[in-house]
Amino acid sequence: MAGGLVALFDDIAVIARAAAASVDDIGAAAGRASAKAAGVVVDDAAVTPQYVRGLAAERELPIIRRIALGSLRNKLLIILPAVLLLSQFVPVLLTPILMLGGTYLCYEGAEKVWAKISGHDHGHGAGEEEMPDEDTVVSGAVRTDFILSAEIMVISLNEVVDQPFVSRAVILAVVAVAITVLVYGFVGLIVKMDDVGLKLAERPGKAVAGLGRGLVKAMPRLLAVLTVVGTAAMLWVGGHILLVGSDELGLHVLYDVVHHLEDAAGEAAGAIGGVVTWLVNTFASALLGLVVGALVVAVVTAVSRARSTGEPAAH
Template identity: 55%
Template sequence: MPGGLVALLDDVAALAKLAAASVDDVAGAAGRAGAKAAGVVVDDTAVTPRYVVGLPPERELPIISKIAIGSLRNKLLFILPVALALSALAPWAITPLLMIGGSYLCFEAAEKIWEALSGADHAEQVTTITDPAELEARQVSGAVRTDFILSAEIMAIALAELPGLSLLTRAAALVAVAVAITVGVYGVVGVIVKMDDIGLHLSRRESASTRAIGRTLVRGMPILLTALSHIGVGAMVWVGGGILLHGMEAFGMRTIPHLVHQLAEKCAHAVPLAGGAIEWLVTALGSALIGLCVGGLIVAVIHLLPKRGSKTEQHG
């Protein structure tokens, strides 16, 4: 009996060590994958606050919570299974699907820029919605739809950093990445959108310096939120253009991506003290320019060409 108990304990210890090693593998893989997706995470953080700009302050955190739940649902219920299945059965399909998503991001950003320049803003549609619940549902739906593309990019980048691992380890690592990034992104967004309330609370304290900080936050947060809404549009066109450039390289259409890379390298060599930052900036601007061209083309096809066709029919 004692011998059997010792053997059982040995087996339990061996299983515990194996489980610990598996956890370490998952944690290490998730860390590597999450680091590679950091760029898109920044974009996701910049994009989201614009969906609560102009809405009642008491509904900001509930709306952020709904978007976060939708984001996690996107990652775990839809993107994760499809990504794992495609990586095992049809890895060639991942890049085209990402390019379609990138084109949608470019279109959405270019459409908002066109609306701002032309005055044909969706704000008119928003003001016609008198039901707060309907307006909130509209904002959440738009945010979750945009998040789907960004989440797909995050998960695809993360998946690319997990070669040679078992299917179970990859799945566990992607779950860890999805949860960590969602909590991190929407936690930061929640703090950003409630910073004015924090400032209001600080402005009522006894300390003069604390009150000054509070008043600065109260005055500055509307400006920051508006700026973030514009940064979010820029982030969409940048990320979308970057996806398209990577897709072009994958399909052998390297002329435009190489031009962007070469220009970034030349600019970096011209300013060696800040070479890395300059190279990143030029690459980002090149990606944004490609994204803006593609998005503008889609906007023209969807919005402008039909109008010209209707005018031609009227004149005819």
């Protein structure tokens, strides 16, 4: 009896270790998948605060909460089932779809660069004297989030496509929840930073009041930094997706050129070769992203102008 009980405990221990290893594997895979989607995540965090500009301070967090719930519904109820079915039954379409998403990232990044250079930087909702009602704000933000969420989920899926179906589903669900909490938790902190700063600035202590004024001054700078980092990340991630995707589809030229540059730079750098190799790949990916994005911006602009000139004048 004692021997059988010990054997049972051993079996339970083995199962527990296997379960723990499985959880660790899922966590690690979710972390890798989330990291690959970094460019879209940063852009999402940079865009969302624009939607609550001009609204009453007490309504900012409730609106962000509604947008976050809409984002979670997008990811879990629509996008996740779609990408899982796609990966299970038509996996050959994953790379082309991923490259379409990468091209869109390149377009978004290049458009922001062009808007900054040309002086026509359009913010989301910026410059409007009257804000629409909350339902309109939330629905618009959730629609925009759908595009960003779809890119995040497809990029993440590409990192775990070799996993079993159930593990794939769990990993992507973890990514969806974790990224939503991360993005909208961070957004909530950003939009309340100036309110916290104003409260602190009214305190009697000089140090506390100085900290409050510093927070108020830092918010627009933080948003500006997020915009720059988000733009750079979109070009890098989008370009890297196109670089790897073109190689997987049989167009090896660009990938081979970058790979040779990485090897040459890594050997020349010696001890820091790994860092230099990563920098070369990142720069090459971002450059490719900027070139592709600029071409798409040029095409979209030309089509838009053609349509506007072709429309009959209003009487």
